[in-house]
Amino acid sequence: MKKNVVILTGAGMSAESGLNTFRDANGLWEGHDVMEVASPQGFSKNPELVLEFYNQRRRQLQQVSPNIAHKALVNLEERFKVTIITQNVDDLHERAGSSNVVHLHGELLKVRSTNGGQPIPWYNDLNLGNYCQNGHQLRPHIVWFGEEVPMMGKAKEITSMADFLIIIGTSMQVYPAASLIDFVPTQTPIFFIDPRPSIKSNPKRMLQVIPEKATKGVPIVVADLIHKAI
Known part of the structure; x- marks a missing residue:
């Protein structure tokens, strides 16, 4: 065995x-308070900012090996x-x-409904107005600060x-x-x-x-x- x-x-x-990494001085979160782009509160306050932040990460990921x-x-x-x-x-x-x-x-190349459910593959930008089959906004499949x-x-x-x-x-x-x-x-x-x-x-x-x-x-x-x- x-x-x-x-x-x-x-x-x-x-x-x-x-x-880019979280802990380096020039890291992923520079220019953003982490709670603005990686928390349920930040998403509720400014969903467009959060979605674009992860869109940039997703684009970068697909350019590296x-x-x-x-x-x-x-x-x-x-x-x-x-x-x-x-x-x-x-x-x-x-x-x-x-x-x-x-x-x-979580996984950057997946998204899920803001109303729960299973994640689905997602390779393009995620924008406001991208809904699940039940009509709820999709969000990045990322475990944000404060989430289980x-x-x-x-x-x-x-x-x-x-x-x-x-x-x-x-x-x-x-x-x-x-x-x-x-x-x-x-x-x-x-x-x-x-x-x-x-x-x-x-x-x-x-x-x-x-x-x-x-x-x-x-x-x-x-x-x-x-x-x-x-």
Whole structure:
């Protein structure tokens, strides 16, 4: 039986593909109060601003490609059961070829009705007047600040069964996603890949920090795990 590799990815995973990140000084939210463009209150106050903000993100996403780190993770599927739990709303993991991706914070290339229901694929601009089949305005399929994270329960269950955990490009400061590390079994090896790691290596916890960008650190960890599995 294949062992479970669970991978947690954040903005640093996609930054090297050219996508702006939340935490960088020149990041995604510059020029906007985050609550104006990423909260139910902001959408209610100025829906046109919010829709255009995500239209710009959607256009940018379709102009970039998966990077070396995205592609390296796909190789793990040959020898392990791999689940990627990502805080990112892009589809770069899927485009690289990963077959099992859980999006905690929603998906940029999907929209849903403001009245609820299942998300649907959406690749063009989303504007006021774009309605669902029941006549309700469509909104980005994004988990905004103050909203419930519906995939969190599934993510906790997956993480609790990890034989290996790889954390890539995330500060582990954003909750509830950051709490997932607490659900990993005590003896599960953890690899933390980030150029500015917020935690230190801890041999007792089997925690190894790789202070590198994703495109350099991920291939190293993937090659190591595959070698050990041979």
